[in-house]
Amino acid sequence: xxxxFVILTAMVGIVLLPKFAWAGEIEVLFEGRVKVxxxxxxxxxxxxxxxxxxxxxxxxxxxxxxxxxxxTFRLVEDQAGVIVGDTTFLLSAPPVKRRGIFWVPIEFLxxxxxxxxxxxxxxxxKATRVVWLGKEQYNLRMLRHHAYTDYTRIVIGALKPLSFxxxxxxxxxxxxxxxxxxxxxxxxxxxxxxxxxxxxxxxAQEQGEAVLRIHRDAFGGLTRAFALSNPDRIVVDLYRAxxxxxxxxxxxxxxxxxxxxxxxxxxxxxxxAIRTIAIDAGHGGRDTGALGRKGLKxxxxxxxxxxxxxxxxxERLGIxxxxxxxxxxxxPLEERTAIANRAKADFFISVHVNAAPKSRARGFETxxxxxxxxxSVARASAxxxxxxxxxxxxxxxxxxxxxxxLWDMANTLYLKESSELAQILLRELDKILKVDNRGVKSAPFxxxxxxxxxxxxxxxxxxxxxxxxxxxxxxxxxxxxxxxLYTGVARFKARYERRLGLSPSPLPGRSAEAAxx
Amino acid sequence: xxxxxxxxxxxxxxxxxxxxxVGFLLGRAWAPHVPAPVSHIPPVEDGNAxxxxxxxxxLFFAGPSADKLQEEERTIxxxxxxxxxxxxxxxxxxxxxxNGLNPTIPPGVKLxxxxxxxxxxxxxxxxxxxxxxxxxxSGGELLTIYSIVDTLTANFDEIQRVKILVEGSExxxxxxxxxxxxxxxxxxxxxxxx
Numbered sequence: 001x002x003x004x005f006v007i008l009t010a011m012v013g014i015v016l017l018p019k020f021a022w023a024g025e026i027e028v029l030f031e032g033r034v035k036v037x038x039x040x041x042x043x044x045x046x047x048x049x050x051x052x053x054x055x056x057x058x059x060x061x062x063x064x065x066x067x068x069x070x071x072t073f074r075l076v077e078d079q080a081g082v083i084v085g086d087t088t089f090l091l092s093a094p095p096v097k098r099r100g101i102f103w104v105p106i107e108f109l110x111x112x113x114x115x116x117x118x119x120x121x122x123x124x125x126k127a128t129r130v131v132w133l134g135k136e137q138y139n140l141r142m143l144r145h146h147a148y149t150d151y152t153r154i155v156i157g158a159l160k161p162l163s164f165x166x167x168x169x170x171x172x173x174x175x176x177x178x179x180x181x182x183x184x185x186x187x188x189x190x191x192x193x194x195x196x197x198x199x200x201x202x203x204a205q206e207q208g209e210a211v212l213r214i215h216r217d218a219f220g221g222l223t224r225a226f227a228l229s230n231p232d233r234i235v236v237d238l239y240r241a242x243x244x245x246x247x248x249x250x251x252x253x254x255x256x257x258x259x260x261x262x263x264x265x266x267x268x269x270x271x272x273a274i275r276t277i278a279i280d281a282g283h284g285g286r287d288t289g290a291l292g293r294k295g296l297k298x299x300x301x302x303x304x305x306x307x308x309x310x311x312x313x314x315e316r317l318g319i320x321x322x323x324x325x326x327x328x329x330x331x332p333l334e335e336r337t338a339i340a341n342r343a344k345a346d347f348f349i350s351v352h353v354n355a356a357p358k359s360r361a362r363g364f365e366t367x368x369x370x371x372x373x374x375x376s377v378a379r380a381s382a383x384x385x386x387x388x389x390x391x392x393x394x395x396x397x398x399x400x401x402x403x404x405x406l407w408d409m410a411n412t413l414y415l416k417e418s419s420e421l422a423q424i425l426l427r428e429l430d431k432i433l434k435v436d437n438r439g440v441k442s443a444p445f446x447x448x449x450x451x452x453x454x455x456x457x458x459x460x461x462x463x464x465x466x467x468x469x470x471x472x473x474x475x476x477x478x479x480x481x482x483x484x485l486y487t488g489v490a491r492f493k494a495r496y497e498r499r500l501g502l503s504p505s506p507l508p509g510r511s512a513e514a515a516x517x
Numbered sequence: 518x519x520x521x522x523x524x525x526x527x528x529x530x531x532x533x534x535x536x537x538x539v540g541f542l543l544g545r546a547w548a549p550h551v552p553a554p555v556s557h558i559p560p561v562e563d564g565n566a567x568x569x570x571x572x573x574x575x576l577f578f579a580g581p582s583a584d585k586l587q588e589e590e591r592t593i594x595x596x597x598x599x600x601x602x603x604x605x606x607x608x609x610x611x612x613x614x615x616n617g618l619n620p621t622i623p624p625g626v627k628l629x630x631x632x633x634x635x636x637x638x639x640x641x642x643x644x645x646x647x648x649x650x651x652x653x654x655s656g657g658e659l660l661t662i663y664s665i666v667d668t669l670t671a672n673f674d675e676i677q678r679v680k681i682l683v684e685g686s687e688x689x690x691x692x693x694x695x696x697x698x699x700x701x702x703x704x705x706x707x708x709x710x711x
Binding site: 282283287288289290291298333352353354355356357358359360361365367436438439443444445446447449457459462463464 | 579581582583584619620621623652653654655656657659660689690692693694695696699
């Protein structure tokens with residue numbers, strides 16, 4: 001019996017094996033033809049040769065791109081912006097050239113097929129890796145979200161005007177029902193947002209309508225939904241709850257009376273003040289981080305401390321905190337700064353605990369990104385995605401160049417501010433923790449790259465040290481660490497705003513800002 | 518006048534000699550590059566016999582408080598190529614310290630391959646457990662990286678930068694902190710910067 005099972009398993013394995021080998025292939029099924037495209041990994045992303053895209057779209061290879069019917073795609077090596085007619089769309093990664101031939105990320109294939117067969121007809125299933133011509137034209141294709149200071153906006157792209165309604169099913173759940181909506185198969189996955197306002201958006205195809213379920217933090221504020229056209233899209237704005245109604249009473253405390261002296265309150269735009277802080281709890285999910293000898297996990301300790309820090313900042317400073325994770329989930333390193341960038345956070349703090357083998361090392365240290373490390377791949381994508389600068393009227397190549405210059409300038413500024421923040425946090429940890437102060441250091445930290453803001457990483461204790469592990473298990477020590485980090489944050493905020501000639505943090509300030517809009 | 522027989526003989530002689538010279542030159546050009554061993558040999562003093570079969574290497578291990586690298590000197594066999602010696606140095610690093618310092622590479626990790634390109638970048642390829650059994654922590658990760666980098670750059674002039682690979686592939690990070698997509702330059706002490 002057992003042997004039979006083994007044989008059967010082996011047979012199933014043999015049948016399945018060739019499929020594993022197809023991991024680097026995409027099947028394109030159009031007009032009764034099957035074409036298999038071989039993909040290759042370039043910098044961790046999947047690319048196809050432009051020549052093959054031309055074959056399946058029956059397009060014409062140009063010297064600098066591809067023409068499919070009347071649509072021309074102009075490519076520039078190492079630039080993610082593709083020029084289509086007089087508009088530009090961004091690829092997830094830039095086209096690359098190999099032996100004189102362009103290779104493009106696979107989403108380019110989908111765009112090119114759409115040029116041939118029309119929008120809404122090109123279906124792509126990531127799991128089975130098949131692209132095909134759908135029987136039904138989908139009309140909902142894209143979901144974007146963006147965190148603003150006091151609300152988060154979700155936008156779903158449509159191919160035509162559709163009617164919809166927004167239902168509040170509970171405090172924590174809203175649903176947007178779109179009549180006659182057909183979701184693109186690309187929209188099948190739940191989108192995790194976790195920006196402190198919305199947890200996730202879950203798309204679902206139901207009879208005669210498409211539904212987007214929006215899961216948010218229990219204290220919900222105002223919501224509104226409306227349609228925009230050209231291109232057609234439906235917008236849902238979810239506002240942050242007013243402080244009073246949320247049950248959180250902001251008690252802005254003067255952190256250090258001396259910080260308040262010196263500058264008379266002036267009428268200055270509120271948006272120069274620090275409004276959003278991003279907190280990154282290191283590791284998570286399958287990435288456990290360092291382990292204590294008694295089994296304490298870094299991912300759990302740092303999340304606990306990060307959540308304590310969030311509460312302190314929200315309660316005492318009344319400003320917004322964006323978390324890169326609020327539960328035990330895996331978040332890729334580059335996604336962490338992307339979350340902070342999208343939320344336009346003013347600075348980024350990554351919380352970690354340290355480890356060193358066979359060592360009695362203990363204490364804390366803070367890090368910022370060293371200068372040379374900023375020159376990296378991460379930088380290029382950060383330029384594309386994060387600079388909130390409107391460069392309308394310039395050609396895409398000029399925009400890229402200008403953005404690169406702006407990014408360099410910003411980086412130099414961030415370097416100085418990051419080292420200052422690292423210094424301030426270290427001083428506060430030193431005052432409260434009374435263990436070894438291991439200093440401010442700089443190193444090419446992956447998680448700090450691509451941050452469009454000052455960014456630091458704090459290693460608050462050694463989980464590999466038995467005594468510190470024991471302390472980290474208790475509540476009191478984690479409270480003290482959070483308290484020290486909070487004080488550092490408040491001090492940096494005060495100093496930063498004083499330097500800009502602002503009065504120390506205006507009280508919550510939301511009303512003033514709302515009036516501005 | 519030269520007889521046709523002699524002329525043929527001379528022609529043949531020229532051909533043979535020519536081939537020999539070309540062959541010799543090609544042979545030199547294609548022979549594995551052997552660095553002149555002279556540079557490694559310590560100066561002869563007082564006419565005492567000098568050991569030319571071994572050479573000293575400085576290995577960088579973690580200091581007791583894990584915030585610095587400290588050196589330990591060890592002797593390894595001298596070989597015809599510095600790459601072989603570099604491999605041996607990394608293997609010694611993997612074996613761990615002998616006089617009180619702390620190890621930087623988890624036990625059981627093996628060096629798969631080491632090669633050096635024309636730009637002075639050493640590619641050091643380890644087995645997967647360098648990542649999976651690494652104890653983590655930024656401190657521990659920095660010590661591991663720079664103990665490898667510093668050991669190679671300090672002992673071999675031919676190596677200026679070091680790229681760490683795992684199972685033949687580029688890695689993003691070793692333990693979730695430090696960007697390992699680019700070659701590292703040495704950083705002989707990990708001392709606090711201020």
